[in-house]
Amino acid sequence: MRKLQLLLLLFFFGTLASAQVPVGYYNAAVGKSGEELRTALYNIIKTHNAVDYGYLWTAFQSTDKMESGYVWDIYSDVPGGTAAYYFAFGTNQCGSYSQEGNCYNREHTVPQSWFGDAVPMKTDLFHIYPTDGWVNNKRANFPYGTVASPTWTSTNGSKLGPCSYPGCSGTAFEPIDAYKGDLARGFFYMSVCYKDKNLGQTGESVFSGSELVAWARDMFVAWHEADPVSEKEISRNNVIYNNIQHNRNPFIDCPELVDYLFGSRTNEPWYPTCVDWIEIPENEMFTTSCSLYPNPAVGNVTIESSENQIVTVEICDLTGRELLSREGIGASTCQMDLGDLSAGTYFVKVRTLRTVEVMKLVVR
Numbered sequence: 001m002r003k004l005q006l007l008l009l010l011f012f013f014g015t016l017a018s019a020q021v022p023v024g025y026y027n028a029a030v031g032k033s034g035e036e037l038r039t040a041l042y043n044i045i046k047t048h049n050a051v052d053y054g055y056l057w058t059a060f061q062s063t064d065k066m067e068s069g070y071v072w073d074i075y076s077d078v079p080g081g082t083a084a085y086y087f088a089f090g091t092n093q094c095g096s097y098s099q100e101g102n103c104y105n106r107e108h109t110v111p112q113s114w115f116g117d118a119v120p121m122k123t124d125l126f127h128i129y130p131t132d133g134w135v136n137n138k139r140a141n142f143p144y145g146t147v148a149s150p151t152w153t154s155t156n157g158s159k160l161g162p163c164s165y166p167g168c169s170g171t172a173f174e175p176i177d178a179y180k181g182d183l184a185r186g187f188f189y190m191s192v193c194y195k196d197k198n199l200g201q202t203g204e205s206v207f208s209g210s211e212l213v214a215w216a217r218d219m220f221v222a223w224h225e226a227d228p229v230s231e232k233e234i235s236r237n238n239v240i241y242n243n244i245q246h247n248r249n250p251f252i253d254c255p256e257l258v259d260y261l262f263g264s265r266t267n268e269p270w271y272p273t274c275v276d277w278i279e280i281p282e283n284e285m286f287t288t289s290c291s292l293y294p295n296p297a298v299g300n301v302t303i304e305s306s307e308n309q310i311v312t313v314e315i316c317d318l319t320g321r322e323l324l325s326r327e328g329i330g331a332s333t334c335q336m337d338l339g340d341l342s343a344g345t346y347f348v349k350v351r352t353l354r355t356v357e358v359m360k361l362v363v364r
Contacts, residue, residue: 020238021253026272029250033269038261041250042195048247050120056106059244060130061089063236071104072232074179075135076156084155087130097133100155107131109183110190111141114205121194125240126249127186138173143206143216144183145172167215170204181227184220185251187212188258192250217262224251224258228321255320271356273349274320289357290350296362301348303334308352310334315341315348315361338363 029040051059064072071087078084085101094103109127121127135154142160145168150159156176163172175183190199191210199207206216229252237252250257254274259265289307303313313334315324323341326334346361 020242021248021274025248026250026254030271031269033260034266037270038192038195041192041257041261045189045193045247045250046196048120048124048245051123051125051244053123056123056125056128057090057093059125062239062243063125064130065089071130073104073131074129074175074182075107075131075139075154075158076100077178078156079176079178087132094133097137100132100134103133104130105133105136107136107139109144109186110199110207111202111204113141113202114207115194115197115199116201118197121190121197121199124190124193125245126189126193141202141204142171142173143168143204145174145219147172147174150174165215165219167213168219177227179227180223181225181229182233184223184227185229185233185249185255185258187216187220188224188251188262189249192261193247212262221258221263224255225321229255271351273316273347273358289352289355290359292348292359292361295360296364297338298364300335300337301361303336303348303350305332305350305352305355308332308354310350310352312351313348315346317344317346 026041026044028044029037032040060071066072066086068086069088071089071092073083073087076083076085087104092103094105097103107129108122109129110121112122115121132154135158138152138154138160143163145163146165147159147161148164150161152160158176159174160171163170165172187206191207191212195210197210199205199210206213212220233249233252237249241248254272256272256274257270260268260270290303290305290310292301292303295301303310309332310329312327313325313329313336314322315336315338316322323346324336324339326336341363343364344362346363348359348361350357350359
């Protein structure tokens with residue numbers, strides 16, 4: 001079947017270009033929705049190089065190294081400030097510990113007991129981080145959650161105590177806000193990459209089989225939205241793909257996938273706004289019919305389709321985070337008020353009755 005290649009202009013945007021997603025990596029998932037989309041992503045990422053458990057110590061030196069050279073410990077780090085302590089690779093590797101700041105070890109954000117210590121989950125770096133041994137021990141096998149009345153708090157503000165998130169009961173561990181999105185995207189990855197595994201083998205687990213239970217799913221979606229993908233995650237994703245496991249976390253490459261698999265768009269087919277090239281089957285009848293003006297724009301912008309009625313328009317920043325949107329337009333022309341958008345570069349995703357198109361927008 002002849003295919004039409006659609007170049008997504010995001011390829012030229014500096015932030016997303018650094019993601020280094022191989023051309024065509026997600027092609028098999030394009031146009032799919034719901035469980036079919038989840039299965040397509042599973043087939044893309046499931047086969048990867050499972051490293052030896054002992055190798056994790058070495059891997060951390062390339063996946064979790066701060067610019068200062070110290071271990072990037074999400075349980076002690078103070079973004080924009082000074083942590084109470086820093087660990088040196090190798091030198092401060094656990095060993096024994098009696099208090100916070102003694103040493104770092106291997107934190108399975110999805111605890112090993114939840115999946116029966118099985119491989120390859122046991123060594124999958126997308127959910128394993130170097131963290132303070134004492135804090136890791138405090139977290140134990142408890143789920144992540146929100147904690148309103150902590151019984152214990154780490155030096156960077158991570159909390160342990162009764163879970164206060166609606167639907168959650170028992171003890172939970174709440175990391176600081178700066179890393180909630182990172183951890184959420186790791187849980188989404190595990191739910192997809194191991195959809196054929198049982199990640200819910202203990203009472204503490206937030207999985208039923210490989211499905212996130214409702215309260216955890218909703219909380220992680222909220223964490224994902226509040227803490228967008230960072231350069232730290234992009235770099236870590238690339239290192240794991242290029243040098244270690246040779247698979248990627250789709251939710252770092254394409255944050256919008258969270259909404260398509262776990263949020264409000266689970267019945268919609270996914271046409272990415274986050275990869276360099278995609279191939280669209282001819283029977284989808286994709287054409288290039290949209291334009292926008294003025295560009296650069298001040299105050300408002302007009303989007304026009306020469307062939308089809310416009311259904312929705314989304315204006316997103318360079319991480320894929322939606323900032324403005326209109327739905328149910330039903331006309332060939334749409335004017336968008338740019339509101340309080342700062343001067344800079346954005347992308348506009350236009351969905352018509354028969355096309356999905358992405359255009360670059362500069363706001364002055």
